[in-house]
Amino acid sequence: MNYIGTPTSRVDGRAKVTGEAKYAGEFNVPGLAYGSVVESTIPKGRIARIDASEPLRIEGVLDVLTCENRPRLAGTDKAWKDDVAPEEGSPFRPLYDDRIMFSGQPIALVLAEEWEIARYAASLVRIEYETQAFVTDLYKRRDQAFVVEKPEKPRGDAEKAYAAADVRHEAEYFIPTEHHNPMELFASTVTWDGGGKLTVYDKTQGVQNVQRYLCSVFNKKADDVRVISPFVGGAFGAGLRPQYQVVLAVMGALALRRSVRLVLTRQQMYGLGYRPATIERLALGAKADGTLDAITHEAIAVTSQFEEFSRNDTGWAALLYKSANAKFVHRLARLDVPTSSDMRAPGAATGVYALESAMDELAVALKLDPVELRLRCYSDRDQNEDVPYTSKALRECYRQGAEAFGWNKRKPETRSMRDGSELVGWGMATGIWEALQMPVAARIVLSANGHAEVSCAASDIGTGTYTIMAQVAADRLGLPIENISIKLGDSTLPQAPVEGGSWMAASASHAVATTAEEVRKELLALAKAIKDSPLANARLEDVTFADGKVVSKRDASRTVSIADAMRSGAVDRIEKEKTNSFPDDSSHARNTHSAVFAEVKVDEQLGVIRITRIVNAVAAGRILNTKTAHSQIMGGVVWGIGMALHEETVFDHKFGRIMNANIAEYHVPVNADVQDIKVIFVDEPDDIINPLGIKGLGEIGIVGVAAAIANAVYHATGVRVRDLPITLDKLHRAA
Numbered sequence: 001m002n003y004i005g006t007p008t009s010r011v012d013g014r015a016k017v018t019g020e021a022k023y024a025g026e027f028n029v030p031g032l033a034y035g036s037v038v039e040s041t042i043p044k045g046r047i048a049r050i051d052a053s054e055p056l057r058i059e060g061v062l063d064v065l066t067c068e069n070r071p072r073l074a075g076t077d078k079a080w081k082d083d084v085a086p087e088e089g090s091p092f093r094p095l096y097d098d099r100i101m102f103s104g105q106p107i108a109l110v111l112a113e114e115w116e117i118a119r120y121a122a123s124l125v126r127i128e129y130e131t132q133a134f135v136t137d138l139y140k141r142r143d144q145a146f147v148v149e150k151p152e153k154p155r156g157d158a159e160k161a162y163a164a165a166d167v168r169h170e171a172e173y174f175i176p177t178e179h180h181n182p183m184e185l186f187a188s189t190v191t192w193d194g195g196g197k198l199t200v201y202d203k204t205q206g207v208q209n210v211q212r213y214l215c216s217v218f219n220k221k222a223d224d225v226r227v228i229s230p231f232v233g234g235a236f237g238a239g240l241r242p243q244y245q246v247v248l249a250v251m252g253a254l255a256l257r258r259s260v261r262l263v264l265t266r267q268q269m270y271g272l273g274y275r276p277a278t279i280e281r282l283a284l285g286a287k288a289d290g291t292l293d294a295i296t297h298e299a300i301a302v303t304s305q306f307e308e309f310s311r312n313d314t315g316w317a318a319l320l321y322k323s324a325n326a327k328f329v330h331r332l333a334r335l336d337v338p339t340s341s342d343m344r345a346p347g348a349a350t351g352v353y354a355l356e357s358a359m360d361e362l363a364v365a366l367k368l369d370p371v372e373l374r375l376r377c378y379s380d381r382d383q384n385e386d387v388p389y390t391s392k393a394l395r396e397c398y399r400q401g402a403e404a405f406g407w408n409k410r411k412p413e414t415r416s417m418r419d420g421s422e423l424v425g426w427g428m429a430t431g432i433w434e435a436l437q438m439p440v441a442a443r444i445v446l447s448a449n450g451h452a453e454v455s456c457a458a459s460d461i462g463t464g465t466y467t468i469m470a471q472v473a474a475d476r477l478g479l480p481i482e483n484i485s486i487k488l489g490d491s492t493l494p495q496a497p498v499e500g501g502s503w504m505a506a507s508a509s510h511a512v513a514t515t516a517e518e519v520r521k522e523l524l525a526l527a528k529a530i531k532d533s534p535l536a537n538a539r540l541e542d543v544t545f546a547d548g549k550v551v552s553k554r555d556a557s558r559t560v561s562i563a564d565a566m567r568s569g570a571v572d573r574i575e576k577e578k579t580n581s582f583p584d585d586s587s588h589a590r591n592t593h594s595a596v597f598a599e600v601k602v603d604e605q606l607g608v609i610r611i612t613r614i615v616n617a618v619a620a621g622r623i624l625n626t627k628t629a630h631s632q633i634m635g636g637v638v639w640g641i642g643m644a645l646h647e648e649t650v651f652d653h654k655f656g657r658i659m660n661a662n663i664a665e666y667h668v669p670v671n672a673d674v675q676d677i678k679v680i681f682v683d684e685p686d687d688i689i690n691p692l693g694i695k696g697l698g699e700i701g702i703v704g705v706a707a708a709i710a711n712a713v714y715h716a717t718g719v720r721v722r723d724l725p726i727t728l729d730k731l732h733r734a735a
């Protein structure tokens with residue numbers, strides 16, 4: 001194999017840096033009209049009156065759509081449920097009626113000849129509201145939070161064991177609401193193709209999900225709507241569900257009977273989903289020897305009044321560590337806000353932050369090295385399901401990460417390490433995520449000139465899907481990677497689920513490998529059939545495919561070129577389409593793991609925190625592409641830095657509005673915040689999970705990072721901040 005496992009550069013890299021790669025808001029068609037959204041300024045109530053007379057008098061304004069004059073929309077919740085909608089609740093329906101359920105809710109769409117006109121006119125729509133009482137503060141609703149069914153089983157009696165433990169730690173941790181802030185704004189360009197047909201260029205993580213959703217919401221036939229999304233400028237979970245702008249853009253096109261573009265503003269992006277604010281309570285009890293005896297993990301997360309979105313915060317504590325007694329409770333609290341949503345490693349980024357902070361506090365109480373505590377509770381089996389893992393090289397992550405970091409030079413006491421006027425802190429944490437795989441189909445068309453086109457509806461959300469699919473196709477077909485072209489992000493291509501959950505790399509690469517196997521069979525049959533074939537008696541397992549040839553494994557001089565095989569068979573193309581399949585058994589747990597080590601330097605007087613070094617040692621099966629995989633983990637670590645020190649959506653609970661709905665005041669890490677990041681991939685052979693031994697790693701990179709940093713800040717300063725982000729005022733507050 002020439003490409004799998006190598007640092008292959010992105011095959012779409014040139015298109016991206018030259019601007020040739022087009023994003024949803026960039027597709028141009030003649031006669032395009034432009035939309036601009038008017039949002040509610042109150043969080044709850046009704047629209048008493050909408051007056052659009054002034055905007056309608058402006059030259060260039062084409063229409064103003066509201067709940068009073070919008071095109072017909074489906075009226076059942078079922079019709080509005082996309083593939084990844086929460087099971088419980090009523091999905092949001094933009095412009096459906098006069099109800100206001102959150103601040104920033106779209107309530108009118110202004111359509112105009114130009115974007116500037118639309119935007120100006122939107123500022124002139126007059127709205128009168130009837131307001132109702134509302135709550136946007138999680139702490140005001142925690143007592144009314146309700147339990148969500150979750151699969152973790154209780155073990156033993158956690159409360160009794162906790163009470164009887166030699167050493168105990170109990171604390172509450174808090175993660176604020178965070179918004180995704182991808183570089184690309186949510187955008188849709190809907191082209192009016194005539195005859196009721198629409199082509200929708202949409203920013204999404206799943207074109208077929210959006211296609212089915214639009215057909216259902218607008219009661220269209222499957223053939224009438226095609227959704228295309230070849231490139232995505234970051235989504236991180238925000239693009240898993242169809243966002244409201246795609247519904248509004250289609251409404252606009254139907255109302256005007258012409259093509260419409262709608263791009264949200266950065267401020268409007270804060271009216272979409274978000275990582276829910278979560279309160280986490282951990283109670284850990286241990287024997288004096290550092291073995292765990294009791295784990296209680298309870299989480300309360302935010303959802304909207306109309307849907308129940310929840311991800312599993314406590315499940316990680318359930319499977320990771322040995323403890324005879326354990327109890328897990330997951331609750332949701334309803335607030336007058338949009339429905340929360342997936343954000344990179346949903347549930348784990350938050351739940352593992354709390355768990356691994358608590359483990360650090362327990363290690364302090366036990367006077368035990370934090371790595372040593374994790375090793376004493378280490379488990380080779382999923383503790384929740386009591387099954388072995390397909391592979392788990394977490395022990396190696398701890399070892400190699402600690403070694404690369406220089407962990408053995410750590411002095412255990414707080415405030416014991418210094419660099420001039422700065423206190424130095426070293427902290428660590430464990431990371432864990434799922435290694436899921438989903439049904440994905442791929443089509444391969446091989447031409448006699450040795451060029452193959454591989455196509456699939458999957459999206460590449462920036463993770464490198466184009467590249468890894470090209471690598472697998474090139475290796476399986478024995479062609480140079482330049483001869484492979486990949487087509488993605490079109491709802492008419494072979495089926496794929498949304499790209500998310502870190503499942504696409506393993507799923508799409510096996511779809512390609514599965515389909516390539518069919519192509520190989522046909523090529524061999526053709527190669528055997530040529531006159532005096534040197535491969536006359538070869539079976540599929542006797543040959544390899546390399547350098548554009550079918551080659552005998554026993555005698556490398558016996559070859560038939562792909563071109564010759566196809567020419568002599570009078571075949572100018574071989575076309576195959578197959579869906580991958582994975583053994584569907586629950587006899588093994590499938591997870592990725594990591595060990596994160598962080599160094600912080602804290603100005604002793606000011607409390608300014610700098611993160612000087614992070615080592616993230618990751619076990620994620622065989623690494624398909626060491627370059628793009630490295631970038632994935634780096635990106636996750638940078639986001640973990642943001643989670644630890646910067647990110648927080650700030651509400652004014654008096655008005656139920658977000659106060660920092662822009663990327664000037666919603667802080668994300670910039671270059672100056674990011675110093676030395678070292679990524680290590682530990683060797684993790686896995687013969688069970690899938691034939692190529694691959695696990696996804698889009699999300700594992702963030703998990704554990706915030707905890708490692710929080711633990712390092714404690715080690716530096718002796719101050720334990722349990723509510724993120726760790727800002728300097730909190731260091732002074734707690735001191």
Ligand code: MOS
Pocket residue numbers: 205235236237238240342343344345346499500501502
């Ligand atoms: Mo991911 S949060 O499943 O895009």
